[in-house]
Amino acid sequence: MVRSRRSRRGGMESFYRLCSISYRIFGRGVNRNDLSGLSLSLKRARINIPADLYLSLSRLAGALFALFGAILGVLLIYALFPASGDIFLILLTVLSGSVTATFFYLLTVRAFMAYPVFRANTRRILIDKGLLHAINYLYAMSKGGMSLIDAFNSLKKHEAVYGESAKEIGYIARDVEYFGLDLRSALMRGSKNTPSEKMRDFLEGLISVMNTGGSLEDYFSLKSRQYQDLAEGENSTFLEVLSVLAETYVTLFVAAPLFLITIIIVLGMLKSGTLLILSAVVYIIIPLGTSLFILLLDTITTRTDEEAPSFVRIKRLNVFDNVRLVERESEGIIPALKRYEQIERIKFFLHSPFRFFIEKPSRCFYVTLPLASAYLLSILQPAWEIPDGFDRNLFYTALILLIPYSILFEIRAKRIREIDGVVPEFLRRLKTLNETGLNLVECIRVIIRSNLGVLTSELLRVARSIEWGSTLEDAFQKLEVRVKTGALSRAITLLVDADRATGNLRDVLAVAASNAEIAQRLRERRRAAMSIYLLIVYITFAVFLVTIYILTTKFLGSMPEIPIKGAERFLSSDYNLKAYERVLFHGSLLQGFFSGIVGGQMSSGNPYSGIKHAVLMMIAAFLVFELVIWG
Template sequence: MLLAGAHLRRFVRRRVERDPVRYRSLHEDLVAVNMGVTLDRYLLRAYLVSVLFGVLWAVLAFLAMRLAVFPRVSVGVYNVFAIRLPGFELTDTWIDLLQVAASAVIFVLTAYSAYIFFLYYPSILKKSRATRINLLLHNVVSYMYAMRQGGTEMMEVFRAISANPAVYGEAAHEFRRVVRDADYFGCDQITALRHLQETTPSEKLREFVEDLISVVESGGDILAFLDVRVRIYQEDARFEQKTFLSTLQMAAEVYVTLFVAGPLFIIIVMVVLGLMSSTPLMELSIVIYLLVPLGSLFFLLAIDAVSIKTEPVERYASMKWLHEFDDVRVEERSGDEPYFQRLERYDRVRKIRSFLHHPLQAFLVEPNRTFYVTVPVALAYVALTVLATPAYPDTEILIDVLDDHLVVGLLIILIPFGVFHWFWQKRVMELEAEIPEFLNRLSGINQVGLTLAQAIVLLVKADLGVLTYEIRKIKRDIEWGASFQEALVRFEERIRTPTIARTVTLITTASRMTGNISEVLSIAARDAAISENLKRERRAEMFIYTAIVYLVFIVFLFVVAVIDLQFLSVLADVSVLVADAGTGPVPIGNTPLITFERLLYHGCIIQAFFSGLIAGQMGEASLRAGVKHAAVMLIIAFVVFTVFL
């Protein structure tokens, strides 16, 4: 095994050395996406995984062909020239050979496809990483400007950015390369920046680094350069949103055509075919249970790929208690030490009391906590329903009884999360809407010579909506001994949104550099105002597409209801009359009417669930926001089928 691995590694190495130009772009992509693997090792993995993938599919195809029963076929072409063809009989030996040949072809095709995928996979990751870098670049440049405003050297600025990957994401990882080259490889600042320029996947960052190198080498004003770049990138954000909105218009038309009108047309055609002759039950089941969910998931992934998303902000614990020596006896200390322990116990008890007095507050702060309650309740409800349901001899009747309760169980999970997420989102929107005004007033007060802590005391009296309550908390933290930076960090930890997190990081960094940060605050306020205007414009534009999703779902539900009422119900009445005459029930083709009703009902339920998620993804760029739309559409479909049909 080791000898075979060594031969395979030498084979891969010789291929790379024989044609280095062919694999140059792959090597550049591997470096750009930080894969952490050499070109030879990556190609070795590609060969091994491709062969295994091909063998797996070949074996599965061979087993499927062995189990499948192939019908006898004949060529329907008249032999008008009376040509005598040689006799040929397809024996078992020939069938085995054909199966082996087909398996070999499948092996080659799947292995080659997997290998091609491995070659292009780093390029896909490169584009995704470039998008994430571009989304945060204007925040990074604003952070650079804030630190440079206080006189910080550029290398220290790069160190500070690379130390905040939780806030600046992939952009921080890019500048970590500059720090690595300077600290460990002995490169000067210009050489390290040139390496970043050559390896970064982002064209926008490459242009920024190239211009920064020119300014540094020519001895220009770096602060003025950063100021200009901040304004340019803020304007670029508006152009990117317009491009995205035009893309979303096309996506909405594609969704209506392919994933609503398409399945609806297929359902109508299959029902009509069922009325005329045999029932295409399997095809209709594939459309409802497979094509509609898979198509909707594919559309969700496509919308998510082109959406302008804000990178999530993560906070890591700065201090962690290690329990390696818990069994070691510690001498009791006198003085204030016991009081700190009492404070810790009080904090734990206070959290429990707060939850008991205001249980809903915990869900308003973190809507995901609703799943800890609703999922067990829904599972218990479904389990009790299944246990209480008698064993019907007809499977269709059993499904008709249980599927309504499954929908109720799903609503038990979706409705609380959708409600609490809507309240949480509403509060966050109100807070972020007041951030530009808060920063503008903070900048004006700081400009007249007051410190930021004194500015907070004055802003308590201002009317900033929901943000006023949080400013009071900041003021209280400062009065109780916390520094201004610590109070802002606690404010960010309470809200936990990307916009506020990056604003707090910018302000705290600038305030550590200098006391007069009015210019930095003005830039941060302008950036926040532009971001808020873009969000407002997007919400106004996206409301139309959310309404379109609701409209096409209602049309889908209306057409299915008409089919149920005008076709299936009429046939059911005919079935009753014929049964009274003693000739037996009348099915559609070979399938009972209840089966068709079940398929139409399930089709509407599946369409409601995925249409709601798509409405949230298109309207608010969030699947979590789509949960409330999914719950509303499920309720509409459930009421229509259980009450009116």
């Protein structure tokens, strides 16, 4: 604990010292009148550094990289022209060092200038993603009778649930609570500094309502419906974009590689060296191009099996970082608590090993990775040489790693979908029972007698926790930690805050049930529309395998081995059929793996859900070669 504080304090002191040095060297030459754009970008990116100081840091970093570039340019000339003493080489060395130094300096400064814009754009996407849920939370709190600033303060505590939107609202609450601004001025500052146009529109409308004395409840209701309609429109636009991307994927990453492979194989009969080109297509172009396409998909898609964050960010004041700390014997309780936590984790694993892996599927690699390593070592021993057919062993190793993870991930994802599917019904029943005069605890006891699918057992544990002395808030928070789905986390957060702060649950439950139904309908509509693209990916991969089968059996298989008497003038002397077939085998496996990831990304917005499709396609490619082509 003490060491970590000292390391953080040392890091901050080093950063402040670096800022001081950069400002003393480059700060005086900064024109502060031209920094309004950079200052606004830093504020929207929430980088808490003054613009002139940030520009000084960029110039200092640029100077350091320029020095590195100059050395690199000089070494490059000496490597190309070892001779020395020639005046031409001296001038060329100076020119090379100057050019590379200028290039590295400009590149570094430009990267520093682009970073706030990039981070602001990232924040804009995250704010827009959670804005509708944040507005629904404010609407429910205002309908329950909570004041606006209290609703802001309540929302900012749930950044882990409502994301960057809650964080943006938290800056407004901070300006009021700590900086002494009135709420209207804080809203105006927040409207200016937010990178999201939607958030700016929401805040400016809120200012207008406050100026005219309008109803905040009606305004939140209006904005909630407006952004719900906008979300449905964006969903239709997204599906149109996804259809274009699906056609792009088929053209660029299935048809184009097949075209290149066919041409390379034909040219390989007439010219040597084409095997290297084919290897570049299979081992570099297909993996790299498809990986970039997956990254593009990940930036524009949202996950239909949303999982809530399994962490809570703990913020700490650093006012006393420069105060020297003395370690005492009583602080030895920290390591003891860490050991206790490790022991409890081991007990949990021994008591429920399957649930231990389901909660975090990546834990299966603790078991499968040693097994896969042991399998590979057993293949390489005792001669420690790569045997023939080692690519098959690598394929089996990949299956050992991927199959358990994909099974556990799908069980987890299916559970999330089932829970999110019954959350609207759960809230509707809560609303109906609450209208009869029952409180939340009594409503839970009634609901557990009915069937809510996978959520019934979890609600039963909530009722038992309350019977054993836990408060409703503690029992709900434990449920949120166990389940970790986005829809349920938002519902629980809303119910707990409304029960604690307003007491008017009837209107809050009505808002929560309505919003959960709309969100579930949007998820189901998107999931149904995106599933067609998974079918497209399977069809294109099947076409890929059929084409490879025709090339290897009907074309390559009919080609005689070299040398052939009288054919030396027309056929390449290094045309190795076995090598070509082996590269095509590897290409089919790689295409199957990346096609599966693309299918998962298109169908659910989550690349990890594509691992099961990747495994199926890789097995299909393996069986085609083993049983059909080579069999």
